[in-house]
Amino acid sequence: MILAGYECTGCFVHQINKVISIACKDFKENEKIEIFKKAIRFLSEVDFNETPPEIARKLYNFLYKITQNVDPFEKIKDETNKIAENYVKNLRLEDIDLHDCIKYAVAGNVIDFGIAGNEFDVEKIRNFNLQIDHFNEFYTLLKKSKNLLYLVDNSGEIIFDKILLKKIKFEFPEIKIIVAGRESNIINDITYKDLINLGFNLEFNVISTGYSGAGVYLDKCSDNFKNIFFSSDVIISKGQGNFETLYGEKSVNIFFALKIKCNHVSNKTKIPKGSNVFIFNKVS
Amino acid sequence: MILAGYECTGCFVHQINKVISIACKDFKENEKIEIFKKAIRFLSEVDFNETPPEIARKLYNFLYKITQNVDPFEKIKDETNKIAENYVKNLRLEDIDLHDCIKYAVAGNVIDFGIAGNEFDVEKIRNFNLQIDHFNEFYTLLKKSKNLLYLVDNSGEIIFDKILLKKIKFEFPEIKIIVAGRESNIINDITYKDLINLGFNLEFNVISTGYSGAGVYLDKCSDNFKNIFFSSDVIISKGQGNFETLYGEKSVNIFFALKIKCNHVSNKTKIPKGSNVFIFNKVS
Numbered sequence: 001m002i003l004a005g006y007e008c009t010g011c012f013v014h015q016i017n018k019v020i021s022i023a024c025k026d027f028k029e030n031e032k033i034e035i036f037k038k039a040i041r042f043l044s045e046v047d048f049n050e051t052p053p054e055i056a057r058k059l060y061n062f063l064y065k066i067t068q069n070v071d072p073f074e075k076i077k078d079e080t081n082k083i084a085e086n087y088v089k090n091l092r093l094e095d096i097d098l099h100d101c102i103k104y105a106v107a108g109n110v111i112d113f114g115i116a117g118n119e120f121d122v123e124k125i126r127n128f129n130l131q132i133d134h135f136n137e138f139y140t141l142l143k144k145s146k147n148l149l150y151l152v153d154n155s156g157e158i159i160f161d162k163i164l165l166k167k168i169k170f171e172f173p174e175i176k177i178i179v180a181g182r183e184s185n186i187i188n189d190i191t192y193k194d195l196i197n198l199g200f201n202l203e204f205n206v207i208s209t210g211y212s213g214a215g216v217y218l219d220k221c222s223d224n225f226k227n228i229f230f231s232s233d234v235i236i237s238k239g240q241g242n243f244e245t246l247y248g249e250k251s252v253n254i255f256f257a258l259k260i261k262c263n264h265v266s267n268k269t270k271i272p273k274g275s276n277v278f279i280f281n282k283v284s
Numbered sequence: 285m286i287l288a289g290y291e292c293t294g295c296f297v298h299q300i301n302k303v304i305s306i307a308c309k310d311f312k313e314n315e316k317i318e319i320f321k322k323a324i325r326f327l328s329e330v331d332f333n334e335t336p337p338e339i340a341r342k343l344y345n346f347l348y349k350i351t352q353n354v355d356p357f358e359k360i361k362d363e364t365n366k367i368a369e370n371y372v373k374n375l376r377l378e379d380i381d382l383h384d385c386i387k388y389a390v391a392g393n394v395i396d397f398g399i400a401g402n403e404f405d406v407e408k409i410r411n412f413n414l415q416i417d418h419f420n421e422f423y424t425l426l427k428k429s430k431n432l433l434y435l436v437d438n439s440g441e442i443i444f445d446k447i448l449l450k451k452i453k454f455e456f457p458e459i460k461i462i463v464a465g466r467e468s469n470i471i472n473d474i475t476y477k478d479l480i481n482l483g484f485n486l487e488f489n490v491i492s493t494g495y496s497g498a499g500v501y502l503d504k505c506s507d508n509f510k511n512i513f514f515s516s517d518v519i520i521s522k523g524q525g526n527f528e529t530l531y532g533e534k535s536v537n538i539f540f541a542l543k544i545k546c547n548h549v550s551n552k553t554k555i556p557k558g559s560n561v562f563i564f565n566k567v568s
Contacts, residue, residue, distance in 0.1 A: 006316040013297045013324075020290075033332050040297075048314070097419040164551040189289075261562040 001083065001217075002106040002244045004052045011052070012043055012059060015187075019060070022076070023069035036107075038066050052216030053241040060186055060211075062239040068283070073155075073188040080156035080188065081198070084108070088159060093166060099135050100243075101164040102257065105126045106276050108135040108157030109239050110190065110259045134280035138234070139254050142168070145233035151216055152190045153239030153258075163239060165204060178228055184212040189241070216247030241266060247281070254281040285501075287526045287558035288336045291548040296327055296343060299471075303344070304476070306360070307353035310473075322350050336524045336548075344470055345496075345562060355438075357472040363474065365482070368392070377450060382520050385448040386541065388413045389559050393523050395542045397516030418564035422518070426452070429517035431460040432556030435493070435500055436474045436541075437523030442482065445522060449488060457480065460490040461536050462512055463492030468496040473525070524549060531565070538565040 012204055024032050042062045047054055064070050098106075107128050120269040142148070148168065152161055161179075179200050181192040190198075192208035202204050210222025216237070218226060229235070235254045237246055243256050246267065256279045260266050266273040308316050326346045330339055347352050368513060380388075383503040391412050426432070432452065436445055445463075453461055463484050465476040474482075476492035484490050494506025500521070513519070519538040521530055527540050528549065540563045544550050550557040 006313050006320065009317065009320045010297075010301055011293070017294055029290050031331070033293065036290065036293045037328040040324040044325040044328065048317050 001051050001249075002247050002265060002268045004050060004055050005264045005268075006050045007043070007262065008048075008133075010054065011063060011262065013040065015056065015059065015213050016040065016043070019063045019067065020073055022069035022145070031171045035063075035066055039063055039192055051215060051244050053211070053213040053245055054217055055221075056241075057186060057213030071097065071185045073185070077188050077194070079157035080154075081159060084156045084159035088163060091163065093163070093170060096163075098139070098164075098167050098171060102135060102138075102278050104160045104277060105157070105164045105238065105265065106130060106257045106259065107235075108160030109153060109257065110276060129276065130278050131275035132277040132279045134255065134278055137280045137282075138257040138278070141234050141253060142172060142175070145172075145175055146229075147178065147233050148175065149228060149232040149235045150179045150204075151235065151237045151242050152179060152181055153193070153242060155188045155190060155194070158190045158194070159239065162198070162200070164236075168265045169203065176205065178232075180207050180209050180216075180225060180228075182212055182214070183208045183210050183222075186212055188215050198200070204212075213241070213243035213245075217245045218235040218249070249281065253278065253283050256281060265282075285335050285532075286552045287533050288332045288334060288339050289548045290554075291451050291546065292336050292339070293327075294330075295470070295546065296339065297324065299340065299343065300327070300347065301302065303347045303356055307347070307351035307356040310337075310512040311482055319347075319350055323347055325445075332377060333501060335528050336502060337497040338501055339367065341470060343499035348379065353430075354446035355469045356471070361472050361478070362468065364438075365443060366448075368440045368443035370416065372447060375452075376445065377447070380447075380451070382451050382455060384450075386419060386422075386562050387414065387446045388444045389441070389522065390541045390543065390562060392413060392444030393541065394435060394560060395440070397562075413560065414562050415559035416561040416563045417426060418474070418539065418562055421564045422562070425518050425537060426456060426459070429456075429459055431462065431517050431520045433512060433516040434463045434480070434488075435467055435519065435521045435526050436463060437526060439472045439474060439478070442474045442478070446482070446484070448520075449484075460489065462491060463518075464491050464500075464509060464512075466492050466496055466498070467492045467494050467506075470496055470498045473498050497525070497529075499525035500530045534565065534568045539563065540565060 016036060020035055024035060043059060046058060063244055098127060122265055150165060165177060177196055180193045182192045185191055195206040207225060209216055210225045211217050211220045231284060232252055235252055237254050237256050239258050240261050243258050246254060258277060260271050260273055260275045263273055271277060304316055304319055308319060327343060330342060397535055432486060434449060436442055449461060465474045465479045479490040482544045491509060493500055494509045495501050495504045514536060516536055519536055521540050522537050523542050524545050526566055527542050530538060542561060544555050544557055548558055555561060
């Protein structure tokens with residue numbers, strides 16, 4: 001795992017302001033200031049000897065409590081999913097190959113679905129470059145796998161995840177696919193409930209990680225999830241939160257699909273910031 | 285004056301990170317985290333019913349203490365002054381008119397002298413647009429003024445201030461010009477001592493405001509400064525910090541020369557964010 005560093009402080013405060021801007025939109029100026037003060041005081045007491053998703057989990061839970069809003073991102077999640085669905089509505093599975101689908105899934109982690117008018121160009125994504133691309137290793141492993149665990153990340157990109165999952169199912173119908181969502185709402189991440197609402201349960205097996213942070217912190221995941229995790233032949237882990245919590249986990253074959261979004265993670269992994277990667281964390 | 289608002293929180297935290305990045309460059313990661321935590325805890329206890337410069341003054345003094353660095357911006361101030369001096373070295377006072385000099389002074393408030401390779405184009409500045417421009421009122425008032433008080437702002441732009449001041453002195457040699465700097469170091473602002481080091485005392489009268497915040501908070505300025513302030517025929521106030529502390533002060537004729545840099549000040553004044561202004565706060 002990757003523990004939080006000094007550079008994470010800016011991100012945590014940004015997230016405090018983001019929650020306040022959404023959950024406290026109609027609050028008075030001084031009420032917003034008071035909530036901000038409570039939140040930074042809470043942050044000043046948090047142990048940084050944890051992964052960023054675990055610190056964020058504590059911080060968000062505190063923010064949900066003091067803003068009296070248990071799911072400020074609910075509407076944004078629905079909207080970004082709808083935008084992403086609109087992007088891919090004309091995409092036919094038979095027109096794209098598995099490698100393209102992986103690029104789509106990583107690109108989904110890059111595109112900011114919150115930005116209106118953010119034009120989506122299927123051709124651009126097909127030409128989208130992965131700076132590290134272990135597709136061949138993935139394909140080789142997939143051919144001898146009996147089951148695959150897919151760890152989802154955010155709203156919006158989940159629609160691209162579905163395309164990749166459908167493609168894997170189409171090409172490898174004998175593989176049992178399990179899709180894991182967060183235990184409960186955290187930021188704009190996809191929960192177990194979201195997976196069901198989006199119909200993933202109709203095509204795949206869906207489970208909860210048992211953990212409500214924006215990552216997969218195995219120490220706090222459910223026994224059921226851990227049993228599935230450690231017995232998986234291959235795992236696809238989407239996004240930076242899952243990467244931060246699972247980086248270095250060498251007991252299973254994990255492919256991390258993400259954009260390296262910050263200096264801290266870049267420094268810890270020696271992968272340049274901004275890289276789009278599909279990287280094999282091979283069992284050793 | 286303009287009191288701080290919720291939106292100032294992001295700026296204060298940004299400033300904490302800025303000081304840490306400079307003053308604690310060689311500190312260990314966990315030492316930086318501890319200083320950050322102390323600083324946000326301090327911020328969580330500050331009364332926001334003050335102007336942003338007054339809150340920043342308290343915050344910076346606390347940061348100077350906990351980082352054990354009483355002037356982290358010292359080197360940056362020298363560097364930006366040198367860059368600005370290099371920009372204007374070929375500029376001849378006889379080639380530019382007073383109106384241009386005012387544009388230069390406002391442009392100085394806009395240019396980020398910290399950015400290497402930031403090309404400075406004298407022609408561009410001559411065509412630089414002021415969205416509010418009360419130059420005519422200024423010129424009319426200047427013709428009947430016996431003294432002028434100039435309230436400086438940051439390093440870098442101070443070099444442009446000097447050009448404007450020289451031009452006023454050249455055109456109106458009978459006007460007594462007094463230039464006021466901060467009492468002690470605050471961010472990259474120009475202090476009374478800086479004015480002397482830069483030779484302002486050789487051409488103008490220089491004084492300290494008696495206040496060490498990044499503005500002119502009259503309640504905390506020295507009696508000497510206030511006597512000069514209230515007996516001035518015309519005052520030029522540079523930058524947003526001075527604007528925030530003096531906005532609405534109608535007992536003297538003040539011209540505010542600045543770029544409106546944030547939403548909060550824009551909302552309070554109804555001047556669009558990003559506007560470059562030379563605005564008359566007429567005695568009423």
